[in-house]
Amino acid sequence: MARERSNRWLQPRRVNVIAMNTFTQLVRMKVFYFLMIFAVISLAAQFFDLPQYGGVEAIYTGELQLLKGWCMGIMKLFAVVFGITATALLLPKDVEDRTLYTILAKPVPRLDYLVGKLLGVLLLIFVSLCLMNLMMTLVLSFRTNVLLDQQVQIAMAKGWTEVAIDSLRQEILSHGVTWSLQGGVLAIFLQAAIIGSVSLLLSTFSTSTLFTIIVSFMTYLAGYFQADAAEYYRASSEAGTTTFGSLLMKLVALVFPNYQLFNITDAAIQGQSIALAAVGTLAGLTLFYVVLYTLLSWFVFSDKEF
Numbered sequence: 001m002a003r004e005r006s007n008r009w010l011q012p013r014r015v016n017v018i019a020m021n022t023f024t025q026l027v028r029m030k031v032f033y034f035l036m037i038f039a040v041i042s043l044a045a046q047f048f049d050l051p052q053y054g055g056v057e058a059i060y061t062g063e064l065q066l067l068k069g070w071c072m073g074i075m076k077l078f079a080v081v082f083g084i085t086a087t088a089l090l091l092p093k094d095v096e097d098r099t100l101y102t103i104l105a106k107p108v109p110r111l112d113y114l115v116g117k118l119l120g121v122l123l124l125i126f127v128s129l130c131l132m133n134l135m136m137t138l139v140l141s142f143r144t145n146v147l148l149d150q151q152v153q154i155a156m157a158k159g160w161t162e163v164a165i166d167s168l169r170q171e172i173l174s175h176g177v178t179w180s181l182q183g184g185v186l187a188i189f190l191q192a193a194i195i196g197s198v199s200l201l202l203s204t205f206s207t208s209t210l211f212t213i214i215v216s217f218m219t220y221l222a223g224y225f226q227a228d229a230a231e232y233y234r235a236s237s238e239a240g241t242t243t244f245g246s247l248l249m250k251l252v253a254l255v256f257p258n259y260q261l262f263n264i265t266d267a268a269i270q271g272q273s274i275a276l277a278a279v280g281t282l283a284g285l286t287l288f289y290v291v292l293y294t295l296l297s298w299f300v301f302s303d304k305e306f
Helices: 002-006 012-027 030-047 062-096 099-104 110-157 162-174 179-205 209-235 243-255 264-269 276-301
Strands: none
Touching: 012 062, 012 110, 062 099, 062 110, 062 179, 062 209, 062 264, 099 110, 110 162, 110 179, 110 276, 179 209, 179 264, 179 276, 264 276
8 A cells, every 4th residue: 555655646755855856966067056157247247337337328227227137138048048958967867877767666656757857957946046036136226226316316406396306216116126027037937947848858758968958949949939920920911811720820839838928027127017917827828838848758758668
């Protein structure tokens, strides 16, 4: 009876052990340290008066937009690159170290193994984004307060009314640390979760880590352009409204997520408000694709002989 319980799929304790071991394994990867150092240097550099902040674009909130854009770009770069490379390296490394044989011989269901590996990658990305988000919040708060004091003093010297000064203050604060900005960071993590699950699927049947990384990046680009391609197809006079064409576009949309939906980070950078429903929609979309790609990975991985 105990053996039957141990062979059940998705045992939380077993998945958690695999996830934490994966997390520890990834922390020791040199690529992780390289990307983290790059991110830390890039974010820490925002404490200094860089030349890019000295022009006309620095007036009012332009400086804050540049700061947020740079920081969010670094976060997205890290999440995408690490989500692909880390997941692509895990299975080949376990096979090379013969760790996979030991785990599956215990026995551990292959679904638990794949889910644990993916969760370990996502946990590391989540922790990393939290640390970078904390740094961005501190830097942005500092810059916002400095800019706010400067602009309020200038406005008072020019004789602005209290109403106009309050409006200026609200405008500057809207470009500082807001909940919408945190929603943009969450969107980066959700996108990385889908990318990691795609890379996991490719690594289950690929014999080359380089092939997995390259194809993962190609699918990422395809996800960005599939919405534009579908729009062009519908607008094309030659395409018509054939049933086959419609089914083909729906199939492409199903296989390749529309990553443009995750560009709510642009709205956050511009100081716009992000609706909670939009974030919830992205979370549901992410859950669907992560589950879909994980089940497909399990289907392919279950036929492997180890």
